Amino acid sequence: GAGVSQSPRYKVAKRGQDVALRCDPISGHVSLFWYQQALGQGPEFLTYFQNEAQLDKSGLPSDRFFAERPEGSVSTLKIQRTQQEDSAVYLCASSPTRGQGGNTIYFGEGSWLTVV
Amino acid sequence: AQSVTQLDSQVPVFEEAPVELRCNYSSSVSVYLFWYVQYPNQGLQLLLKYLSGSTLVKGINGFEAEFNKSQTSFHLRKPSVHISDTAEYFCAVSDSQSGGYQKVTFGTGTKLQVIP
Numbered sequence: 204g205a206g207v208s209q210s211p212r213y214k215v216a217k218r219g220q221d222v223a224l225r226c227d228p229i230s231g232h233v234s235l236f237w238y239q240q241a242l243g244q245g246p247e248f249l250t251y252f253q254n255e256a257q258l259d260k261s262g263l264p265s266d267r268f269f270a271e272r273p274e275g276s277v278s279t280l281k282i283q284r285t286q287q288e289d290s291a292v293y294l295c296a297s298s299p300t301r302g303q304g305g306n307t308i309y310f311g312e313g314s315w316l317t318v319v
Numbered sequence: 320a321q322s323v324t325q326l327d328s329q330v331p332v333f334e335e336a337p338v339e340l341r342c343n344y345s346s347s348v349s350v351y352l353f354w355y356v357q358y359p360n361q362g363l364q365l366l367l368k369y370l371s372g373s374t375l376v377k378g379i380n381g382f383e384a385e386f387n388k389s390q391t392s393f394h395l396r397k398p399s400v401h402i403s404d405t406a407e408y409f410c411a412v413s414d415s416q417s418g419g420y421q422k423v424t425f426g427t428g429t430k431l432q433v434i435p
Contacts, residue, residue: 234421236423238425245323245325245409245411245425245426246363246409246425247425248422251420251422253420258420259420259422294362294363296363305351305368305370305415305421306421307365308365310355310363312360312361312362
C-alpha cells in the first residue's frame with residue numbers, strides 16, 4: 204500500500220538484546236517522526252527527522268536509543284541492551300512537508316516490542 | 320510547551336446514543352488541535368483538526384469538535400454512535416507559532432465502548 208510501513212510488527216526480545224525497528228515512510232515525505240506508546244498511554248515523542256537530518260532527539264529516553272535516516276527515506280530505530288521498561292509500541296509517522304502549518308501526519312501501524 | 324488532558328479514560332455508550340469525549344489543553348502560545356482514532360492493533364488515524372477559522376470542525380465518520388479558546392477545550396462529539404466507533408480516541412496539540420517542524424503532544428486517550 205501507500206501508507207507508512209513498519210517492521211517487524213511484533214518483536215519479543217530478551218533483556219539485554221539489541222533490537223532494530225524499521226520504518227518506510229510514504230514516498231516523498233520530508234518529515235519523519237518516531238513515537239513511543241506504552242500500554243494505556245498516549246504516544247510520546249521520541250525524535251524527528253527532516254529528510255536525513257535528525258533535528259530533534261529530545262524525546263529519546265536514554266543513550267541506548269538511536270535513530271537514523273541516512274538517505275532521507277527509510278528510518279531505523281535501534282535500542283541497545285533492551286530493558287523491560289522499553290516494552291511499548293513504537294510508532295513511526297511521516298508528513299509531506301517540513302511539518303509546520305498543521306499538516307496531517309500519517310502514522311504506521313506500529314512495532315510492538317515486548318522485552319522479557 | 321503544551322499539554323493535553325483527557326478527563327475520561329473510558330466512556331461506555333449505547334449504540335445510536337450521542338457521545339462527547341472531553342479534551343482540555345494547556346499552552347502559552349496559539350495551537351493547532353487534533354483528534355486521532357486508534358482501532359485495535361492499528362496505527363493512529365486523523366479524525367479532524369482545528370487550525371484556524373470556524374471553531375466548529377467536522378471530521379470523518381460523522382464526528383465533530385468545537386474549539387473553545389476561553390475554556391481551552393476541544394471536545395469531540397458524535398450525535399449517534401455505531402458499534403464500529405468502538406476504539407481509542409486521542410486528543411493532540413501542536414504549537415502553531417513554531418517556525419520549525421510540528422511536534423505533536425498527545426493526551427492519554429479515551430476508550431469509547433459502544434454497547435449494542
